[in-house]
Amino acid sequence: MGFPAPSKDTNMSEIPGDLKFQKSHEWARVEDAGQVRIGISDHAQGLLGDLVYVELPNVGDRVEAGTGCAVVESVKAASDVYAPVSGEVVAVNEMLADKPETINEDAYGDGWLLLVKADNAEEMDALLGPDDYAELIENDES
Amino acid sequence: MTRKTILNATHRAAGAKMVDFGGWDMPLNYGSQIEEHHAVRRDAGMFDVSHMTVVDLRGTRCREFLRHLLANDIGKLKKSGKALYSCMLNERGGVIDDLITYFLTETASQGRLAREAGASATAEAKASPDMRRTRRAESAQESADSAKEWFRMVVNAATRDKDLAWIEKQAVAFDVKVTERPELAMIAVQGPNARSKVLGLLHADDRERVEKLGRFAAAEARGPDGMSLFVARTGYTGEDGFEIIVPEPHAATLWNALAAAGVHPAGLGARDTLRLEAGMNLYGQDMDEDITPWEAGLAWTVSLDEGRNFIGRAALEKQKAEGASRELIGVVLDDKGVLRHGQRVLTNAGEGEILSGIFSPTLGKAIAFARVPAGAPENLRVDIRGRQLPLRAVKYPFVRDGKGCAGI
Known part of the structure; x- marks a missing residue:
């Protein structure tokens, strides 16, 4: 018990400053050695409602920027997750198989989806910063 | 227009996430659909179902009219207050609505609602000389008995317009x-503790x-501040x-009095998962005008x-004699994944499809109704994004008394 309500008034202060976003609501964080951690935004989990199933790629699979790399399913719908960068999958969040609701509880932390060794970290430059993403979802809601 | x-306003003030449902702006959830589902299974929840259409039927030939209109037999209703679930079919046997x-009567034990409505029916009779003539044609005894009877129907919201048009068209010949x-709202209070809280x-x-x-009976009663209620043990x-x-x-x-009594507001999302776990059909998803009750698991009605x-x-009768070519079955997905409306089902006897499909919060896995070739086909599989996963055919309901049924 204890899923959070969909955050109706997401503001910038709730979005970690080291994240980049796609308009399709995926986040990406550059970590050590050119690795990029990927998840869906807190706004996205709010729109989806309670998550009940997550389909992840296998470690070693290739993902291509802008194409589907995972599927998240909520009580409401199945949604494709688009890779923000191209590269090779080096880890997936195996805890989500039994506890998909972790994404509802902590979208930017324990609810991450996969870790990719990026071919070209410069692909990240094309993504939205936290302020631009906050503005995007604010316009979404009005 | 929505x-x-x-x-x-009550839903919005409670922070509900609203969606369009059959042209109505309705609460999908008030935060967590799964928590709302569990609240109904374990305690008590309430749903605003005011979008559903309430229709009152009056006339000396009302019972005869309903024997003609409905696939289930209204004659089963012998005691005032009793209710009947039925399909309303077109000439092809397709389901117009469920x-x-x-069945209600205006007697001393009935309260104000019936008397009010009775008064308006009398006014209608005065305004309609044709109806009076028809009534005079009945035997005096029959008229005296049946004039006290009236019927109330509750039909789906999304089918309101076509239902009313169909019912009115058929009613003409019976002077009903x-x-x-529309001035009546409806709140469903459901769960093991629902009745005591009401x-x-x-x-x-x-x-x-x-x-x-x-069960399946109704009565009038007075609620908070003496408000007039029609209370039915249905859901x-x-x-x-x-x-x-x-x-x-009122x-x-x-609604607020129920909330204060500890009844949890629940949205359409939880209503959908609860009714499918209970093995109940949803119009438009599990049956429609091109599907007969034989093909929709509704033969019992x-x-x-x-x-x-x-x-x-x-x-x-023709389809029964020839044998329906398809049937509705309950299925469970034992693998991880979610069954959803429209997914393709493969069997050894041909293809079918998922009708209502959900992730069941009570069972922790996906369940569905599927329409498949008749004759209990084997080797059932569902195609989810190009992958074939095995399905297990099961008897439904899937959940009873808050727990998964044996074999699910």
Whole structure:
């Protein structure tokens, strides 16, 4: 018990400053050695409602920027997750198989989806910063 | 244009996530759909179902009319207050809608709602010389008995317009007066503790009578501040509880009183997962005008009683004699994943499809209704994004008394 309500008034202060976003609501964080951690935004989990199933790629699979790399399913719908960068999958969040609701509880932390060794970290430059993403979802809601 | 129930502002103030449902702006959830589902299974939840259409039927030939209109036999309703679930079919045997009909009488034990409506029916009769002539043609005894009877139907919201048009068209030949009651709101209170929480809000003099209501029976009662209620022991969750019809001006007061009594607001999302776990069909998803009750798992609602010529009967008898080519079955996905409407089902006897499909919060896995070739086909699989996963055919309901049924 204890899923959070969909955050109706997401503001910038709730979005970690080291994240980049796609308009399709995926986040990406550059970590050590050119690795990029990927998840869906807190706004996205709010729109989806309670998550009940997550389909992840296998470690070693290739993902291509802008194409589907995972599927998240909520009580409401199945949604494709688009890779923000191209590269090779080096880890997936195996805890989500039994506890998909972790994404509802902590979208930017324990609810991450996969870790990719990026071919070209410069692909990240094309993504939205936290302020631009906050503005995007604010316009979404009005 | 999106329509709003009288409780719309109440839902929004509670932070509900709203969605369009059959042209109505309705709460999908108030935060977590899964928590709302569990609240109904374990305690008590309430749903605003005011979008559903209440229709009152009056006339000396009303019973005869309903024997013609409905695939189930209204003759089963012998005691005032009893309710019947039925399909309303077209001539092809396809389902126009599924609905509940209550048999009611205007007697001393009935309260104000019936008397009010009775007064308006009398006014209608005065205004209609044709109807008076028809009534005079009846034998005096029959007229005296049947004039006291009336019926109340509750039909789906999304099918309102076509339902009313169909009912009115069929009613002409029977001189039955069809009156929609848009000024009535409806709140479903469901769960193992639902009845006791509702009873606590009723006038002390009405409690015992309402507490004794059997399943699928209704009675009038007074609620908070003496408001007039129509309380039916029916529902769409598989749990015990009441569906309460209340005049719009009192709906918010009743809703808030229920909330104060510890009843959890629940949205359409939880309503969908609860009703499918309970093995109940949803119109538009599990059956429609091109699907007969035989093909929708609704044979139990069809009464082929002798001598009753209801609409669609000939088509149903023909299909029964020939054997329907497809059937509705319950299925479980033991693998991880979610069954959803429209997914392709493969069998050794040909293809089928997922009708209603959900991730069941009570069972922790996906369940669905599927329409497949008739004759209990084997080697069932579902195609989810190009992957074939095995399905297991099961008897439904999937959940009863808050727990998964044996073999699910």
